[in-house]
Amino acid sequence: MTAMIYPTTNPSATETMIVARGEGPYIYDHNGKQYLEGMAGLWCTSLGYGNQEIIEVAQQQMRDLSFSHMFGGKTHPAAIELADKLAAMAPMDDARVFLGASGSDANDTLVKLIRYYAVATGQPERVKIIAREKGYHGVTVASAALTGLPPNHTHFQLPFDALGVLRTGAPHYYRCAEDGETEADFVARRASELEALIIEEGPETIAAMIAEPVNGAGGVIVPPEGYFEAIQEVLDKYGIMLWDDEVICGFGRLGAAFGAEKYNLKPKMMACAKALTSAYVPLSAALVSGDIADAIAGPASDMGVFGHGYTYSGHPLGCAVASKVLDIYARDRLFEHAAEVGSYMGKRLGEFADHPLVGEVSAIGLLGALELVADKGSKRPFEGMKVGQFCAKAAEERGLIVRPLGGNRIALCPPLIIQNDHVDEIIDKLSGALADTLDMATAQKLI
Ligand SMILES: Cc1ncc(COP(=O)(O)O)c(C=O)c1O
Incomplete structure (x- = not known):
């Protein structure tokens, strides 16, 4: 036993494997036993382990500039290059990029941007967020409240109401369909349940709906055909933004650059992490469309600061590695x-x-x-x-x-x-x- 409080672990069954090293798609425990990493770590090590090109880029970046923050007008080449690459890839209009260190913090950032945007556009009550049962969006206070899995809620006393979290059903046909319901009927029911929820709460109070293209931690739930088309239609009808959580699906996992491309989504906001650096170092990106960023820039400029940022927003190591990883994805x-x-x-x-x-x-x-x-x-x-x-x-x-x-x-x-x-x-x-x-x-x- 160590002093460690282990994350997402049964406290009475910790330290069941000591992982010592990795190579390609394999990891090895401290006894030298080999395992094929069928989970890419936690859905993240897309390029496998020990990639020399990435290691070299990381070493070079550490030598050139091990840290620089991005507060108050400072920036650095690796961050600028990465933000531009990401913006060019993202299936969004005029995407803008805010960098962090985890999928949870990217989603937290987006919760805050929603609230800031609501004030900036003169509709401060428009802050509610629709999230789905069986969705997983992280474990910080706000992202855990968006997550729809009981183990991430029980005993934590999360502020669902204060954050305006609304819940709608999972797109899980196998488990959630009613007796005799066809896939098409199930999709239509999910869309009409969503519409009923929006009407009951008041569309003018709802900013966005967050969804993973394919729910990961909730069970790898592949949505039935037509699901996202039906959902997107309802959201468009009420001017509610689609917030696409690409933390697992982004960067090739579904066989396309983003889940949004696979399912033809029209996101106004996106969260990315994990495969963005192939998990060589922690890095996340919260993306919003240009009109949102521009609306926020107004009041922030008046005040003299956009008062949100992490010490590690745009950490040079993460940015350099992510840039290289994106290049490798494209080249190979x-x-x-x-x-x-x-x-x-x-x-x-x-x-x-x-x-x-x-x-x-x-x-x-x-x-x-x-x-x-x-x-x-x-x-x-x-x-x-x-x-x-x-x-x-x-x-x-x-x-x-x-x-x-x-x-x-x-x-x-x-x-x-x-x-x-x-x-x-x-x-x-x-x-x-x-x-x-x-x-x-x-x-x-x-x-
Ligand atoms: C879809 C999704 N969003 C957000 C997160 C949270 O990311 P992190 O664990 O880096 O905070 C995860 C993590 O598994 C995830 O799968």
């Missing part, structure tokens, strides 16, 4: 690669659809999940998270890292650099882990 056509290998992974994951424990297979790009159920026909779930956790542990014993999520869903999100033979390795090991889990569930009479 990694988003296209993710689409190709992702389609192979989706096909192979589909082979588990007939497994007695697997209720749902979700897959898009290099993202996937299996939901383990006690009864396939009735979709009866297992109690608690024990079965998913058992399966993840069994995979780990076989040298594969997967992540057990709520609802006994097993998530996969391998580095974008993997090849089809890595997919085969994932499938072989996962198949073994599922067999172990079936033996356990049978022995313990859970099925």
Whole structure:
């Protein structure tokens, strides 16, 4: 035991693995055992481990300028270059970029920008934000309030009302559809529920709706066809902004630069982190469209300062690494690669659809999940998270890292650099882990 309070960990089961090093898509524990990192760390190490080009850029940046802040008019070349690259890539009009260090702080920044923008545009009451059940947006006070997962809320006494957080349903057809409801009916119901919520609360009080293109930590929920078109139509009708949380989906995960491109979204705000630096160093970006930034600049200039900024906003190391990472994505056509290998992974994951424990297979790009159920026909779930956790542990014993999520869903999100033979390795090991889990569930009479 150390003095550490571990993040997102059961306090009575800490330190179950000591990770010592990484190379390509593999990590090694302190005993030298190799694991295929089927989760890219926490959905982030897109370029894998030990990339020499990135390491060299980082070393050079540390030598040239290890730190410079960006308060009060100071800036530096790495930040300017990165902001311009990001703005050019983002599927938004005249995107502007605010830099931070985590996905949570990017979303927190956007909560504050919404509130500032409301004042700047003379509608100070327009601050409410619609968030979805099963959404994950981080764990700072504001971003945790937007997150729609009970473990991130329970006991924390979050200020949902003060922040104006409204909740609408998850786009999860497998779990949330009513008996006999088709996918199209389900989509229409979600859109009309959203509209009813907006009307009940008063559209003039609602600024934005936050959504991940594909919910990650909530279970890798691939939205049904037509879902975002229907949602976007409702938002447009009431002048409510779409706030696109690209922290997992951004930078190739779904086989396109952004989830927004995959689903044809029209975001006014975006949050990016994780694969922005391939997690070599922490960096996040909160993006807003030019009209929002311009509206905010007015009152901030009158006051003499835009009073929001982190010590590490635009840290030179993060900016230099992110610039290099974006160059590598483009040069090596990694988003296209993710689409190709992702389609192979989706096909192979589909082979588990007939497994007695697997209720749902979700897959898009290099993202996937299996939901383990006690009864396939009735979709009866297992109690608690024990079965998913058992399966993840069994995979780990076989040298594969997967992540057990709520609802006994097993998530996969391998580095974008993997090849089809890595997919085969994932499938072989996962198949073994599922067999172990079936033996356990049978022995313990859970099925
Ligand atoms: C979609 C999404 N948004 C925000 C976050 C929060 O990012 P961070 O953990 O860097 O604060 C995460 C983290 O997993 C995420 O998946």
